[in-house]
Amino acid sequence: MAIVTTPKKACAVNPLKMSQPIGGAFAFMGLRGAMPLLHGSQGCTSFGLTLFVRHFKEAVPLQTTAMSEVATVLGGYENVEQAILNIYNRAKPEIIGICSTGVTETNGDDVDGYIKLIREQHPQLAKCPLVFVSTPDFKDAFQDGWEKTVACMVEVLVGAPPVGVERDPARVNVLPGCHLTPGDLDELRTILEDFGLKPSFLPDLAGSLDGHIPGEFTPTTIGGIGVDEVAGMGRSSWTIAIGEQMRRAAEAIQAKAGVPFRLFERLCGLIPNDEFIAFLSDISGRPVPAKYRRQRGQLSDAMLDAHFHVGGRKLAIGAEPDLLFDLSSMLHEMGAQVTAAVTTTQSPVLERIGTNEVLIGDLEDLEELARTRNCDLLITHSHGRQAAARLKIPFYRTGFPMFDRIGAGHQLSVGYRGTRDVIFSIANLVIADREENHQPAPDSWRTSRRSLKPGRRSFVDATEGSMA
């Protein structure tokens, strides 16, 4: 349906995209006792760290190999070795996750080789898993870093079940995309447990970045899924992957341990959740609990109440592919027109977004499209705030980073309940905007009618936008 295009400009203005290594490091934060380590210069880590801290308002573990100019010329073996030893001795981590950066990829550091050598030199590290993912900054985006890292975790950490050991019918693996918040994971856990299932989330940010207060201070991640639990994921009866980005990891579990998987491309919206709940009922052999029947009713009612406000809105949305697909599809189904869509990286889901064109670009592109196509609602991460102010249209913050509002970690969009919340929030934004900025007045009446004529939400325009 949608044509995916890339703009021909040399200068990215107001980037929507964030780099791949910090997407990888983010995935490591969902493991218990983990220390993510970026192999690069100090800034690579410090920028990522600041970003996570501002988003989650939590202490975030993230380390650097602190590559100097000399080390960059001579190769980073010693820096990787020292970093691992320092972290091992000081922070006592259960796992160290290493991501490369632009510097060390340009340099051509063979980190897999380094790790082998380090293991030979330092037998005391034998029990500490060291997982390395290649994530150059100059390729792909945040979501790709997450995708590669989770796939890599599966390949390194998940064991094949021993022959003759029966699978636990109640055990389910859940592979969430990086667009799900800790709040989303909590919601999913509750839903799965309500069906009597025992879920293992990989990675599990809900245990680690959900804002709880620990009894003791630790330098590594708190909570998250343990390495031992990851190792046992091969014995589950099903893998549920959420977001196209998780296909790779799901396939890896299947290849390694023979666990069948079901991929849910999105979990925001009525139909996707019907499918999800039906699937859970199916694999658990249990009827749908009354709670979800009620929640479904509430969502349906929310859709009825909100469609007056959401229907016909011209939507400008900028997000990473899976989040873009998820949210824009739901809003499209609510009657909004996805008029401008900008994303960061390639993905198979992009073509199926209900719009004419998806641009792999930046926030300048999104702002420009929103302006020329008269969009009246902007959806993107916090960096879109300047654009929204200039466009003078309501702004719904979603995704990462969300540094200028609190509660980012608990924003909910999955399940019937999550979808209902999103719909209410967006509809309320539209209502507030109408009350504040579009009250009819004797003078404005005539001018606003006149501005309707040359293309401002005329009938032709509206059908054109929603032809998808």
Place this chain on the structure above:
Amino acid sequence: MSSLSATIQKIFNEPGCAKNANKSDAERNKGCAKQLQPGGAAGGCAFDGAKIALQPFTDVAHLVHGPIACEGNSWDNRGAASSGASIWRTGFTTDMNETDIVFGGEKRLYKAIKEIIKKYNPPAIFVYQTCVPAMIGDDINAVCKAASQKLGKPVIPINSPGFVGPKNLGNKLAGEALLEHVIGTEEPDYTTPYDINLIGEYNLCGELWQVKPLLDELGIRILSCLSGDGKYREVASSHRARAAMIVCSKAMINVARKMEGRYGIPFFEGSFYGIQDSSDSLRQIARLLVERGAPCELIERTEAVIAREEARAWATIELYKPRFAGKRALLITGGVKSWSVVAALQEAGLELVGTSVKKSTKQDKERIKELMGQDALMIEDMTPREIYKMLKDAKADIMLSGGKSQFVALKAAMPWLDINQERCHAYMGYIGMVKLVEEIDKALFNPMWEQLRRPAPWEEVAKNRQTNGMAQIDVQAVDVAADPETTRRAKKVCFCKEVDLGTLEDAIRSHGLTSAEAVRQHTSAFGGCCKRRIEDILTKIPVSSPPAMLQAAE
């Protein structure tokens, strides 16, 4: 790269840096950057430092040449304020991809510059060099030069790849770029004998505007501020200033010194944090201007403004004294702030249990000793775990620090206040200090803390460290209630040594002392730190009527 390493050598040879001047040649060549520790380092890189130092130039387009990480992960993350232009808030990056890495990114950089001029037409473009293009040999100096000539706009190369060193080095590299390409390239429309430069002031949260009205009132013009709320034209013509104040010397001492050498602009190092420091800075500015030919009456007018502002500020802070009695603060910050706010906090009645000196100079440490006493807890390097324990054991009532360590305090259910760059309140000048005290009050007395420190009903009470900490305080309170006079008298007056309140009071009463000097002669009190406290005690004791008990004894 050779020119970059030469620049770095020049910076390490900085004669304006006292620390540097005391080093041997060999040591000096090594530079001041400590070797960063892999797996144990924190903080930004040189690129980060360069960007921080220059981004507050508000009408300039800041273009980052590198892969997406450098700008995509970091833009729009500092709260400097602008009185007009807003292009500095726009993130520009070449977002280098694999092809650029293989074939070189110079063409893309040139095109990017061209696009920016076409679309945004800023008075100048600053181009930041990052690690990856530096590694593959992109010559940004050449590209910027070519672009300047062809496109007719200043395009300034800032050579600051992250791997050359830490943030602080980046600040200085940014300064070098200004010295080499910007300062002195234009002339101001007019000059006055009251023109000054502020160097190393970033106008975070609009702080500068808390001081600027005073300068305006005195007729002193900020010809150029490097770089808070700065404009390209201002910095280009900043060489015509009569005097300069360096606000953050660690960042830009090289700029101040070289401008003194080249253009004869005298400078001093000052701060607008803390009441004393604000006054000192205003005085110094007036003095330097008068030395350079401004009319002498400026000094009198300045003194009048200082007297008025100080009186106002102290009077307001005084009101907080009773509320802060017995409250202890832990100060984890760097450089001048490690002492410049101490005076105000002490004046407001807070005790300081410690201050960090990680980024402080020798003089900074001397000032701390003077203010807090010889035994002042100067924290060289405290791990988050140690700070957490300190707070959890209730050794301090509030922590003041930068955003990175906030969770150490908050998760220990202890009040915390941001006094570094990410804060949302401005603490500069006289009103800033009052604001700081106000914010501390709000944080300390939020009723929420009491609820948060309660263990969940199902938790074993004894196991909870917090409860223990609070219990200790309660015990002390009971002691005080039981024998208030002994406890009161046993209270240590200052942070230095053993002088307690009782000894001082006795000495004052028995000898009828009236001045702090006299009290010092009769007791073991010494040092500058006790002085103010002794004066306080003196004012409270009516000398004329010594208590009956003492009269009897005599």
